[in-house]
Amino acid sequence: MSSVDARVLSLFRAYVDLEPRRRSRFLEDARRDDPQAHALLAAMIAADAGEHALDLSLPWLSDRLRTGNEDAADADEDDESDGENRIGTRLGPWRLVRKIGQGGMGIVYEAMRDDRQYEQRVALKCARAELSSPRLSEALLAERRHLARLQHPNIVPLLDGGVDAQDHPWFALQYVEGEAIDLWCDRRRKSLRDRVALLGQVCDALAYAHAQGVVHQDLKPSNLLVTDDGRVQLLDFGLSAPLNLGADTPAPPVALTPGYTAPEIVFRGAAPCIASDLYSLGVVLAQLLTGDGPSRSLLAQASQWLATTSSEAGAERLVRSAATATSEAIANRGLSDRRSLAKQISGDLAAIVERCLRADPTQRYRSAGELGEDLQRWLQHRPVRARDGGRLYRTGRFLRRHRLAMGLAGVTALTAAIGGGATWWQAYRVERETQATLAVSRLFEETLGSATLSGLSDTPFSSSALLRDVETKVRGLDLSAQPRTLAGALTSLARSRAVIGDYASATRLADEAARLLDRDGAPSLETRATLASLLNLQARHRQARSVAEQTLDQVPHDQLHRPLRVRLLTEIARSDWELLHHRDAQDALDAALALTRNQPERGPYAELLTLRGYWNARLLNLPQAEADFRRAIAVAADTQPALANQAREKLIQLLTLQERFAEAQGLALQLLEQRRRSLGDRHPDTGRAWVALADSQCGGGRPADCRASIERGKDILRARYGESHPEYAEALRVSTQLYFLDEHSYAERLSEMRRSASILQESYGPAHEAALRARADLGVMLLHRKPASVPDEEQRRLRDEGLALLDSVLSTSDRQKVPIFTPKLYYAIAIARRNRGDDRDTARRLLVETQTDAERYFGDSRGLHLRISYYLALLAYIQGDLATADAQMADIAAQAETAPPHLRLRLVLCNILNVRANIALHRGDRDSARNHLIRLRDTAMRWLGPEHPWVKQAQRDLDLLARTGRFPT
Known part of the structure; x- marks a missing residue:
């Protein structure tokens, strides 16, 4: 390497290590001190940032990285069209059927024999026409020559070759039905042992190619295909080169693949x-x-290469990667946590990888066969040559290979060694713990009856006074020398507190129990699982996830501990979902479901089905959500009624979302009755049942019942949680629907909605689905029509606030790919009325998008489709197309009058009658205007009550029309 080369790489490393704010000054200093090195450094930085193709004068970099980014090549439209143009043409006896791949040099097609001699399918490779050059042709010819020399079961064989009309070479290979090795392993969730065994096949093929004098030069997952029967096929020798150790100036390759190519070549x-x-x-x-x-x-590769001077650098990077692996990556390897992955990789595997990645090529393995042998040694639990292990290391490997025999011998020796004082001490400790446990059990039996150290069932308590008394008596017992027994008692009390909804006290007790067990050195896994659950219940999801994940790392992988693993995976899934890590949440949930399926204990399975159904509902996978909820109810109804009721509560919310109000109300009444009977009238679950019933009653057009139910629910949740808890915020959000029934309560309901949005955003963050839904509902309230008592200036201020809020909500929902409906309708009409720039075109686009989404997710939901149709007609009215608007609204009104009871649809009908009255007056047809106003007054009175603002406005307009011949439009 020249002095300039070394200087540039040194600058490279220094630059990448700097804080971003200091990099400009660094480049200025380099420009002043060494203009030549600065120019080369600037070009490398620009290429690294993707600003333009790398074009450097360094002899060791020039023309080596012209491409290498196959994804970019695949995205190029001209390349695509060139490849497509050849389909249907012939090369030799082969007709091109379809393009199956494209790289930096050539295009690969599926081709069929077309000369009527025999039938055969092949993969045919030819040059990319737009890149044709003598050098590219020579590279393809070299690849063909090399393949002709290679006959190995793990190397795709050459079948035919020739040149096309432009003298560009092509060749045909055996067609392989396979998948890239990384994807193949991930889709089948292959273990680390299976993956290592597959790479052993690659080592065999590569050792053979090297023996034939061919270096591949482009090894990466996409060039290692695995067939359905698990056989690896090495392909794409497009960058291969003859192994000529005596060459002084080797020909540079046409292209390299960044990341996979050895740094000394790059x-x-x-x-x-x-x-x-x-x-x-x-x-x-x-x-x-x-x-x-x-x-x-x-940039990263250069820095990494220069930093790789320690023999441990590669191994450390590998273990760090394992310690930060995604949940998906862990599950794809048949594992449940990062700790297990890091543990399996550290040591031998890390040493093997480190040997391959050493900066100095002479310190790597000497051959592919040697690498393959080390991989085989790892599979057989034998010492690997990559590690310079001593006698202890070799002994450990011997014991692992013969662990059964050595285990039996060890048990015998250990049994002989135990005796005397050790036996006496163990017996004494067991006796003391037994006495303490009996004392606590008697206390629980005397005070709580059915409550034991294993926890409580659905037994209701009238107040927390009894539990406070029990806790006082437990702490009065002499348990200072028995921390395990005290921890067990506190854990039981924590569960009892949770049953009555006192989650704060429950968490305090569970946390104290966990700390007692930690100090004693005893496993506190069950207690920590309880703590994680309680933290999730209080929306403390980051803490819950931390506790659950740390605990899961300590749980053995055996049948006895399966229920505990399920509990912890479930809490991790809950936490991840609430923290918007949806993919990680799904991975944890799938792992838990796999452990509970076909198990005799059905409760955990029902709980997981309910959780999956809830997530499907949030993603608007509505049929799947309903199936999950109904399956969970069926599984848990007989043995776990509390879990069945959790599924019922979610199903009620789903039916309400789908505007199936009659079904929702029937199920909500059933849920409320069961919870009042089992949990009592003041339990928070009973409060949620009242809220679920109110939601279905409001939407179903039963205002008086809705008002009574929501007040009961709010009262219970306020008493149990206070006024800053997310559950109370959800009750406030449902409560604001009452505004649509009584617009004079606007100020009160708007205040409740602001409070709800504030609590949920503070609890979960602004991007969380609950907070987003509350902000959307607040935006709708701000844009909805206000009482006449609100001054015009205040109405404009509220409208602007609502537009800004919904604009933010729509942007966030687009990023999360979760469609929303009512807020988008309100937003579209509000900007159409504002009419700035292309507002009205944007409004039409949003309405059409909403209509498409409604058809996709809600099918034939009549109420939603009619509301969207109304907003499209209203847009026509705003734009001045009165004839179209009137005709469309007449049709919508006829359908709305015969639809099932539905609050929003009734309000739409009132709006339609008001707009049609305005259109008739605009046309000078006072009789039609009067008839529409009469229908508006009578409809609103019948469905919304005589005090509703629509009734009073319609009557005022009728009086004005009679006196003056006009009314405000």
Whole structure:
């Protein structure tokens, strides 16, 4: 490497290590001190940032990285069209059927024999026409020559070859039905052992190619296909080179793949050799083990290469990747937590990867066969040569290979060693713990009756006074020398507190129990699982996840501990979902479901089905959500009524969302009755049942019942949680629907809605679905028609606030890919009325999008479709197309009058009658205007009550029309 080369790489590393704010000054200093090195550094930084293709004068970099980013090549429209144009044409006896791949040099097609000699399918590779050059043709010919020399069961064989009309070479390979090795392993959730065994096949194929004098030079997952029967096929020798160790100036490759290519080739222009292929194979192995693919950044690679001076650097990076692996990557390897992955990878596997990735090629494995042998040694629990382990290491491997025999011998020896004082001390401790446990059990039996150290059933308590008394008596017992017994008692009391909805006290007790057990050195896994659940109930999701994940790492993988693993995975799933880590949540939920399916204890399975149904409902996968809820109810109804009721509560919310109000109300009444009977009238679950009933009653057009139910629910939740809890905020959100029934309560309901949105945003963050829903409802209230008593200036201020709020909500929902409906309708009409710039075009687009989404997610939901149709007609009215608006509204009104009871639809009908009266007056048809106003007054009186503002406004307009011949429009 020249002095300039070294200087540039040194600058490279220094630049990447700097804080962003200091980089400009650094570049200015480099420009002043060393203009030549600065120019090369600037070009590398620009290429790394993707600003333009790399074009450097460094001899060891020039023309080596012209492409390498196959994804970018695939996205190029001209490349795509060129490839498509060839479909249907022939090359030799082969007709091109479809394009199946494209890289930096060539295009690969599926082709069929077309000369009537015999039938055969092949993969045919030819040059990309727009890149044709003598050098590219020579590279394809070289690939063909190399393949002709290779006959190995793990290398795709060459079948045919020739040149096209423009003298560009092509060749046909055996067609392989396979998938890239990383994707194949992930889809089948292959263990680390299975992945290592697959890479052993690659080592065999690569060792054979090297023996034939061919270096592959482009090893990466997409060039290692695995068939359905688990056989690896090595393909794409497009960058292959002859293994000529005596060459002084090797020909540079046409292209390289950043991240997989050995750094000495990228940054130093070294000759291709066995060591460079082994580097690439090490990158693939690391990716298969951890799921962490290599960086494609030149800047990062340069820094990493220069930093790799310690023999431990590669191993440390691998273990760090395992420790930060995604939940998806962990599940795809058949594991349940990061700790297990890091534990399996650290040591031998990390040493193997580190040997492959060493900066100095001479310190890597000497051959692919040697690497394959080390992988085989790991599979057989034998010492690997990558580690310089001593006698202790070799002994450990011997014991692991023969663990059954050694285990039996160890048990015998241990049994013989136990005796005397150890036996006496153990017996004494057991006796003391037994006496303490009996004392606590008697106390529980005398005070709580059915309550025991294992927890409580659905037994209701009238107040928390009894539990306070029991806690006082437990602390009065002499349990200072028996922390396990005290912890068990406190855990039981924590569960009892949770049963009556006192989650704060429950958490305090569970946390104290966990700390007692930690100090005693005893496992506190069950207690910590209870603590995680209680933290989730209080919306403290980050803490809950931390507790659950740390505990899960300590739980053994056996049948006895399966229920505990399920509990912890469930709490991790809950936490991740509420923290908007939806993919991680789904992974944890799937892992828990796999452990509970077909198990005799059905409660956990029902709970997980309910959780999955709730998530499906939030994503508007409505049929799947309903199926999950109904299945959960069926599974838990006989043995776990509390869990069945949780599923019923979610099903009620789903039916209400779908505007199936009669079904929702029937199920809500059933839920309320069961919870009042089992939990009592003041339990928070009973309060939620009242809120669920109120929601269905409000939407179903039963205002008096809705008002009574929501007040009962709010009263219970306020008493149990206070006025700053998310559950109370949800009750306030439902309560604001009463505004639509009584617009004179606008100020009160708007205040409640602001409070609800504030609590939920503070509890969960602004992007959380509950907070987003509350902000959307607040935006709707701000844009909804106000009482006449609100001054015009205040109405404009509220309208502007509502528009800004809904604009933010729509942007967030678009990013989260969760469609929303009513807020989008209100927003569209509000900007159409504002009419700035392209507001009305935007409004039409939003309404059409909403209509499409409604058809996709809600099918034939009549109420929603009629409301959307009304807003489209209202847009026509705002734009001055009165004839179209009137005709459409007449049709909508006829359908709305025969629809089932539905609050929003009744309000739509009132709005339609008001607009049609305005249109008739505009046309000078006072009789039609008068008839529409009479229908508006009578309809509102019948459905909304005589005090509703629509009734009073219609009567005022009728009086004005009679006196003056006009009314305000």
